[in-house]
Amino acid sequence: MKLREILDTLNKLDDDLPPEEFDPAGLVGELNDKADAIKWRIDSWYASAEMIQREWLDPLQKKMTSLVSKAEKLETYVLQQMVMNNFEKLPGKMFDLAVRLNPPAVKIDIEASPEMYLQHGELMQQKTLFSWDKKKIKAMLESGTPLSFASITRSKKIAFTTKKDG
Secondary structure (H helix, E strand, O other), rough: OOOHHHHHHHHHHOOOOHHHHOOOOHHHHHOOOOOHOOOOOOHHHHHHHHHHHHHHHHHHHHHHHHHHHHHHHHHHHHHHHHHOOOOOOOEOOOOOEEEOOOOOOOOOOOOOHHHHHHHHHHHOOOOOOOOOOOOHHHHHHHHOOOOOOOOOEEEEEOOOOOOOOO
């Protein structure tokens, strides 16, 4: 298959094709002389994904947050006004609006601490989080210090470089 045919095939490829049905080997075949087409398709998919995030998902997320915020603000205002004016109920044609108590909830006034655990340990849950300091471990390994629980690894990725004329 010639480079132009590969470009046309990649250009016509259905972007909505599920990843599990996408067969790069069947589509591209041998990699010789096809780097430009492959680079173009990869860049095109990443650009489309970024555009979807920027133009659709981000604005929808902002819109959703705005709508929820306005609904909560209106609920708060109505509750304040009803309480301030001693209205237990406001009748409507389809709905009645009433002030109700929420189910009981626990409000904690003082954050849990090791000192509080000594007095009230039976009322607390102790959680411990451990994580490795990868920068320090990398420095130790690179300096030659052997560690039985870590090693330096390098994975591979593809990279496109621009050809220089001449």
